[in-house]
Amino acid sequence: MSLDREEPNYFGAGPAQLPTNVLQQAAKDLINFQGLGIGAGEISHRSAAGVGIVNHTKEYLRKLWQIPVTHEVFFLQGGGTTGFSSIPTNLSAAFAKKSGKKGRPAYVITGSWSKKACEEAERLGFDSQVVVNAKTADGKFGDIPDVDKWTIPVAEDTPYVYYCDNETVHGVEFQEFPYEKFPGVEIVADMSSNFLSKPVDFSKYGLVFGGAQKNVGIAGVTIYIIKKSLLDYPSVKELRKLDIPITPIAFDYPTVISKDSAYNTIPTFAVHIIELVLENLIKKGGIEIQQQENVKKSDLLYSTLEKYPTFYHLPVTKRARSRMNVVFTIKDGSLDAEFLKEASDVKLTGLKGHRSVGGMRASLYNAVTLPSVQLLADFVDKFAKAHQ
Amino acid sequence: MSLDREEPNYFGAGPAQLPTNVLQQAAKDLINFQGLGIGAGEISHRSAAGVGIVNHTKEYLRKLWQIPVTHEVFFLQGGGTTGFSSIPTNLSAAFAKKSGKKGRPAYVITGSWSKKACEEAERLGFDSQVVVNAKTADGKFGDIPDVDKWTIPVAEDTPYVYYCDNETVHGVEFQEFPYEKFPGVEIVADMSSNFLSKPVDFSKYGLVFGGAQKNVGIAGVTIYIIKKSLLDYPSVKELRKLDIPITPIAFDYPTVISKDSAYNTIPTFAVHIIELVLENLIKKGGIEIQQQENVKKSDLLYSTLEKYPTFYHLPVTKRARSRMNVVFTIKDGSLDAEFLKEASDVKLTGLKGHRSVGGMRASLYNAVTLPSVQLLADFVDKFAKAHQ
Numbered sequence: 001m002s003l004d005r006e007e008p009n010y011f012g013a014g015p016a017q018l019p020t021n022v023l024q025q026a027a028k029d030l031i032n033f034q035g036l037g038i039g040a041g042e043i044s045h046r047s048a049a050g051v052g053i054v055n056h057t058k059e060y061l062r063k064l065w066q067i068p069v070t071h072e073v074f075f076l077q078g079g080g081t082t083g084f085s086s087i088p089t090n091l092s093a094a095f096a097k098k099s100g101k102k103g104r105p106a107y108v109i110t111g112s113w114s115k116k117a118c119e120e121a122e123r124l125g126f127d128s129q130v131v132v133n134a135k136t137a138d139g140k141f142g143d144i145p146d147v148d149k150w151t152i153p154v155a156e157d158t159p160y161v162y163y164c165d166n167e168t169v170h171g172v173e174f175q176e177f178p179y180e181k182f183p184g185v186e187i188v189a190d191m192s193s194n195f196l197s198k199p200v201d202f203s204k205y206g207l208v209f210g211g212a213q214k215n216v217g218i219a220g221v222t223i224y225i226i227k228k229s230l231l232d233y234p235s236v237k238e239l240r241k242l243d244i245p246i247t248p249i250a251f252d253y254p255t256v257i258s259k260d261s262a263y264n265t266i267p268t269f270a271v272h273i274i275e276l277v278l279e280n281l282i283k284k285g286g287i288e289i290q291q292q293e294n295v296k297k298s299d300l301l302y303s304t305l306e307k308y309p310t311f312y313h314l315p316v317t318k319r320a321r322s323r324m325n326v327v328f329t330i331k332d333g334s335l336d337a338e339f340l341k342e343a344s345d346v347k348l349t350g351l352k353g354h355r356s357v358g359g360m361r362a363s364l365y366n367a368v369t370l371p372s373v374q375l376l377a378d379f380v381d382k383f384a385k386a387h388q
Numbered sequence: 389m390s391l392d393r394e395e396p397n398y399f400g401a402g403p404a405q406l407p408t409n410v411l412q413q414a415a416k417d418l419i420n421f422q423g424l425g426i427g428a429g430e431i432s433h434r435s436a437a438g439v440g441i442v443n444h445t446k447e448y449l450r451k452l453w454q455i456p457v458t459h460e461v462f463f464l465q466g467g468g469t470t471g472f473s474s475i476p477t478n479l480s481a482a483f484a485k486k487s488g489k490k491g492r493p494a495y496v497i498t499g500s501w502s503k504k505a506c507e508e509a510e511r512l513g514f515d516s517q518v519v520v521n522a523k524t525a526d527g528k529f530g531d532i533p534d535v536d537k538w539t540i541p542v543a544e545d546t547p548y549v550y551y552c553d554n555e556t557v558h559g560v561e562f563q564e565f566p567y568e569k570f571p572g573v574e575i576v577a578d579m580s581s582n583f584l585s586k587p588v589d590f591s592k593y594g595l596v597f598g599g600a601q602k603n604v605g606i607a608g609v610t611i612y613i614i615k616k617s618l619l620d621y622p623s624v625k626e627l628r629k630l631d632i633p634i635t636p637i638a639f640d641y642p643t644v645i646s647k648d649s650a651y652n653t654i655p656t657f658a659v660h661i662i663e664l665v666l667e668n669l670i671k672k673g674g675i676e677i678q679q680q681e682n683v684k685k686s687d688l689l690y691s692t693l694e695k696y697p698t699f700y701h702l703p704v705t706k707r708a709r710s711r712m713n714v715v716f717t718i719k720d721g722s723l724d725a726e727f728l729k730e731a732s733d734v735k736l737t738g739l740k741g742h743r744s745v746g747g748m749r750a751s752l753y754n755a756v757t758l759p760s761v762q763l764l765a766d767f768v769d770k771f772a773k774a775h776q
Contacts, residue, residue, distance in 0.1 A: 005419050010426050015653065017426060020419070028415070031408070032393045037393065037396050038405060038737075041406065042396075042403050042404060042606070045403065077470075082636060085636030120637050124636070219655045246512050248470060249472070249473060265467050265601055270657075350432070
């Protein structure tokens with residue numbers, strides 16, 4: 001029974017391509033894990049092997065991303081969307097413990113994901129403060145407005161300021177968040193689509209979270225990195241008095257952390273895939289090496305697209321361009337289908353843009369190799385020459 | 389690269405053994421799914437292949453379990469524990485739409501899982517009605533008290549009555565729930581640990597749910613089967629007025645159903661494993677065949693244990709004994725470790741009882757074969773003869 005495959009050139013936005021050697025190991029482990037006679041999806045999450053998977057994954061992540069002892073790492077199910085719900089309730093509880101009040105969470109909106117996060121907080125009964133909405137400021141998503149246009153919230157009233165470090169749909173990524181504008185406010189970042197793609201200074205963050213299914217695994221696990229000082233909450237009774245919604249128990253951060261991410265049955269096999277991806281990244285040389293590769297990949301593609309300014313259009317302002325999701329359109333929109341068809345003919349797949357943006361999107365996550373991007377760049381080049 | 393394994397005899401309570409042929413197919417599909425060149429964990433949940441996995445799984449389940457058109461099937465992440473939170477908020481919303489009030493959910497408590505479900509509803513701010521608590525009635529869990537000892541709630545006040553059809557920890561299973569005692573009340577059953585183990589008359593139920601990781605898959609997916617008439621809710625504003633907590637958006641049943649279980653990224657690979665398990669069960673002959681096998685397996689083990697009444701103890705009353713989780717202890721408790729060691733020596737594993745009950749527990753889920761149970765029964769026999 002063969003577990004071989006031709007190396008894919010898949011540029012999907014997530015779930016996304018994973019290293020073939022990782023999947024081959026995972027496939028074997030699905031049948032028989034560590035010689036136990038049963039697979040990694042069958043072992044108990046309370047067994048030594050099951051607990052080992054969680055612990056190794058945490059250790060590897062701490063090591064790779066230099067996560068300081070001030071921060072805790074844990075896993076939840078439900079994806080980033082569940083984070084949109086659990087972040088306001090959990091972080092407002094921590095804020096209430098310190099301040100005695102509910103406060104108003106602040107949101108920086110630079111694309112559809114941060115917008116959704118803000119809307120969910122409001123739906124749950126939080127009165128959010130919008131720091132900036134790039135769509136209102138610029139008429140469309142595609143830039144990060146200058147900080148002098150932002151409305152900075154008052155720290156005493158603000159449990160946290162939330163932003164999305166990389167907007168997958170719109171291809172907008174922060175080069176660096178203006179931390180210094182928010183003294184005394186906890187900073188929360190959704191890094192779902194640039195998770196582990198670059199070094200991060202965690203001392204700046206109250207919370208960083210990301211779904212696994214872009215850079216580090218398959219769908220079904222979300223990784224959270226939280227400042228330990230944010231884990232002390234008032235009682236449920238007190239929270240109710242302050243009109244702070246009670247978090248469902250499986251998403252109550254202190255509860256989950258107290259049970260090493262296994263308050264309820266953890267998806268062990270999906271965590272094991274993350275473990276293997278991280279192990280692979282350590283062997284490859286670590287986060288700086290990966291970042292250099294990511295820079296090379298995106299530079300190559302952006303510079304190729306820029307060679308044909310009358311043919312291709314790059315809707316994102318240069319300073320806000322994502323290293324992970326390269327969004328581009330063909331000025332003659334009628335050529336989109338032809339582009340995708342010809343690309344697919346040479347086995348370059350997953351390039352169709354998000355339905356809300358149109359055109360093309362090439363996601364260059366960690367597992368997408370430089371040779372793959374070279375093939376895509378060559379195709380981009382050839383297609384422009386043939387059709388311009 | 390070999391994907392073979394010796395057939396396991398694993399009796400763990402969940403995650404649990406799965407059919408080897410299912411795992412072998414899943415392993416191949418993890419690398420390359422349907423010749424697409426990428427695996428089932430890498431494809432987009434919005435692609436034809438990804439949507440196909442969800443649709444086939446729903447179709448197979450409908451077919452196998454004869455789910456009527458009055459009911460909808462959908463998938464969530466988070467396991468049964470997330471159901472403990474999402475059921476009171478969702479079903480109370482449906483109840484409020486019809487009655488204009490919040491009501492008080494009713495709970496039948498026959499073991500630790502139904503107890504946890506009731507506690508979570510209370511934690512979220514619901515004033516629950518306890519129909520019966522077997523522990524209070526009998527001093528311990530291990531029986532289902534006679535229905536004449538139950539306090540039957542008033543239908544006009546009761547959004548639903550909740551029970552756990554099979555208590556995994558205590559090995560207590562309903563032969564048949566007394567539906568007729570609750571006219572006009574929606575009945576909700578947690579079937580996590582006897583999911584698809586027997587036919588079910590869904591016309592009796594408002595909602596049936598179960599985590600995949602016992603009978604039908606790996607951890608990370610929970611399956612819900614809900615009556616369509618329970619999907620109409622008042623506005624968030626009206627819910628707030630009635631003091632009904634707002635459900636996090638990824639667990640709002642009408643929202644999830646409106647997006648075919650993919651409101652947010654669904655764990656496609658974990659759903660695919662369910663798809664393969666169901667396909668396998670269809671090939672095997674369906675639910676009645678599986679039920680007959682399950683009856684044979686549990687009869688064999690219980691009758692073997694009963695042959696040694698001075699040596700083994702069966703803590704669960706005969707009428708409430710689970711077909712899925714056979715709980716037993718050795719009267720001389722000092723022999724437990726020896727039993728587990730000798731069993732492990734002959735490759736019978738996963739037999740340790742839950743920490744809260746002690747002794748042994750043999751989980752005889754669908755994938756555990758009759759020959760495996762025969763081996764276990766022979767061992768039970770031999771061990772008693774050697775040590776009594």
